[in-house]
Amino acid sequence: MTAARNGLHYWQLLGSPGCRTLWKFAIGKDSGKACYPPRAEVRYSETILQGRCWQDPYRYLQDDQAALYSLLEAENTYAEAWLQPLAKLQHQLHKEIMQASPQDQESMPAQLGKWVYSSHVPAGKQEVVIVRQKGSGQNETVLDLNAPGHFASALGQAKICKSQHKVAYTLEVSPGSEQYRGCVQDIATGEVIDAIPNSAGLEFAADDMSIAYTTQDAAGRSSQVRLRRIGENPGSEQCLMDEVEQDTHLHIGRTKDWKYLLLNANSKSTSEVHMLDAHNPWTAQPVLVMPRQQGVEYFVEHHNTSLYIMTNRHPQGEMRIMTACTSQLPQRMADLDTFVEVESGDCIEDTDMFHKALVLHIRSQGLPCIRVVPLPTGDIGDGQMPASVDIRLPAGFTELVPGPNPDFYADYIYLEASSPIMPAKQFSLDLADPACLKPLQSDGAAGPGPLALYKWKALEGVSADGTPVPITLVYKEGSEQPAPLLLTAYGAYGMCADMNFKPERLSLLERGWAVAIAHIRGGGELGRAWHRSATGACKARSVDDLEACLDALVQQGVAQHGSVALEGRSAGALPAAALLNRRPGSIAAMLLHAPLVDLLGNMTDESCPLRVHEAGEFGDPCISTDVLDAMLELCPYTTLQSCEQPAVLIRVGLDDLRVPAWGPTKYAAKLRASQMGLMPVLLMSRPGGHFSEEHHAVTDASLDIAFLLHAMANKHESKKPDVRRVF
Template sequence: RSLAYLFASSASFTTTEVRYLPAREPAAPWQVLLAREKDHEYHVDHGGALFYIRTNGGGRRNFRLVAATVDDPRPARWTELIPHREDVMLEDAEVFAEHYVVHARQDGLIGLRVTQLRDGASHRIQFPEPAYDVASEANAEFRTSTYRFRYQSLVTPPSVFDYDVVTHERTLLKRTEVLGGYDPSRYRTERVHATAPDGTRVPLSLVCRADTPRDGSSPLLLTGYGAYGLPYPVLFSSTRLSLLDRGVTMAIAHVRGGGELGKRWHDEGRMLKKLNTFTDFIACAEFLVKNGYTADDRLVIEGGSAGGLLVGAVLNMRPALFEAAVLRVPFVDVINTMLDESLPLTVGEFEEWGNPKIREHYEYMKAYCPYTNIRAQPYPAILVKTSLNDSQVMYWEPAKYVAKLRALKTDDHPLLFKINLDAGHGGASGRYDHLREIALDYAFILTQLGHAG
């Protein structure tokens, strides 16, 4: 943004190495800011005579912000600007000529804090709803007092604001139009917490019609992901209104393995702690039933890719807890996929799932792998979807999963398998084809909920 330096970064899931070059000296040799080291990720921005470095070295997993002079950026010369905090994930830092903006996630929610460089004064940008998502826009200008961001929630459509970092005034520039006379006051959103078996508080984000009762009579669609340290975003969806207007509550389980509560939240749901992802999700489902948001004969679950792994695992563990399930391009054959190093993602993801050629990793994967753990028991109604050209989760994974499930399950509930012969991992790419895919999912969900009364 300052146009003074070029940065070249190479990274894995757990390490980073950054090289830098003065923009005015394009023929100069690239310099390594900090050599790659195990379990150290860092990100660099520039302003004035300083590099601003967001780093999680030294076991400070949730990152801290330090400054280093461009002439001598060695760690011994770093000055700490924002310390590491166990309960706050420092996700980003954007540097401008006279201020910087940090993105910090606490209890799963992103906050924006502005700090003035001249005196260190800082303030937080406030947001009105209990569950929301906020992200920066391009903000390409270095010398500016305006910061542009995009705000949305399960109720509020995507809204672009300009924020004056000096006067603290915000100006709405654009809000995505929702056709059909959409009125956000007809809906309500909540942020609640379930308790996992080990006592961990797991956040849930919910949206429903404002008049939805809390007596267990309402159907509910619960989704989750819990992998790669990625927070499940709390985003607006106009297509979701089709379910909400039919009385269906939508809930997101922010389970371990994601990034909602920082790096340690990810650590507690990957490798040899992956089972926490599944027990968190089950705890969320039980919380929703116990507290009257729904009942087990009105509870549908869904997930895609690694979220499909989540759904497949909990179906084996607690099939009677759910009325129906939707699995999209699901990663359900964990052991065989992670044994095949010819697949494009396998080796790079040893840091997420483990390497089954290591006995300890193999035995742990075997305990939760959805395909491996299918057994002779009743399962709820299930829709499994995949794509022939998926390069991330090969189509034969869900195909063999469905075949084994059909052979072993002891119920007569529907088990549907749909394969898109033209699409990849993200499903149909055309706008209307994508909407048709969503319509199929919703038709299946509503049909099963109709069977539940």
């Protein structure tokens, strides 16, 4: 007899004394104790906005911190009890993940003059150590955040001054706060020679004695750029820029040749850059490159007497490279000269400037590649230039990450390539002869089975409007189909789905699972138009795409409905949870990390610090009725209905500013109240913010995989496939 047949809510069933045995079976017959899920108090609150009205049973959790924390504590107790029978499996998975993880965690080398810098996290430590080496000499410690006095604070960024005698860096004030303080340290002595209480970002001037930095306002927005003499009285500081627009953040940088400091103002849809002479920052005045214009973004680099500007001022909104003369500022966009424009279907993602060449990071047909564009030694147009060279990824790789490559005069650059089945491998590229990437190291770790047995291939789904949606399928050669499937996606902010190597997934592949990565709209896999097409009132296209990928994988025999697990992180949880609402019978389990599942609550709560900034991605329901109507139909929390739900594990940071803890907590409470079956809804929380999971990565991953394996094996009324074939 099931809850659904009786028409009872899950919490009503569990509250019945006669159901103790049934519930103990649901949490694991070896648990040895009964444990009941928390029941959040229902206090209906009505919201009226632009003529629309909706009810929220748990709205009070956004304001009542005591009630929120009490509920989260009870949720942790319940989750720990439910997961306790999986401890042995988790321990085995932990060993497998460690075995599959690359042993050498040292960063890519960063050559700067005669010094080569690198960083690593020492065994048994949590924070980074930066070292440098000259020639064949001994390593010299540049910065050790595990040393006394740093209190193991998380590193924001680190910058080396032009003479390489000082290092400036930012540290998170408290875990998850995303508020930072700055320090300047003498490398030779290790002495901290200046401290900046509020500094989100910083950059040395070329004189080595001055530093420019950004400060954060109460909402965490970088709103000011200030100039400071290192070690002197803060009263002598100078404000270089003060940004009043609440959707615009400031960033301080410099051109790679140390000619200019760059004062960047960026929103989701506009840019404005001022340049300041880095050699005379106190006497020179910031010079505007181009005034901000709605919908136009641009980023600046310098070479000789020319500016190289990456901008989306393009008929299709893609990035191209244009040039301007530094003696003719400010410029109008219409007066710029086109320097590089990529072919249709390709998109420029980033640039890196060097003395000999401009390096473009391009995505072509969904995969990254590099274009090396030789640069003139004089002004642009002086003499015939050699042709550009395109360098493709080595066979089998899907991701390409550039190293820091800080030296303007470098002859070589360093990059790192990986794929879902191949650990990261470091390569060098000769800018004078960029024929191919040359590996820096031999192949490393192996997982539970030989890496050669793991494969990936490209598939495709067709969305509701006819748009083809790419899918990357990862599997073990010889495994059977249909298989249990982990389906993951992101689809937001123009960011590509993560295609890096994840050792925990090998444990799934070894047990006959497949993993599918859906490259849905809202991401950046196919350019900026791919991103724009699933923003604002059109955000539901991300869900349409994910649903199309699910159906394609079933139709092609890879998986079957009812044996699919979803995974969503941050904004990637939005399409995953929305798909669950559409197709609950297709999903056996779901993993959500720091999930944006109460989109409507986040975007209508004025206390959310990033609400104004996020309106550039999701739209503003307080202004647009189209956006509000779209959110009322899309928001996973708002649209939850009572049905037989799958097993769900949710992780949340108590100090998360981007996805406040109340959102996932409300979602867990409503999901459990809507549960008409026997699968658990688990919510786990710990102190920390949106990016605080890395210190617990292996422990969390092993528990996640154990949860998925257990949930799939115990899927209520699951059916075995009638026909199986081999990948």
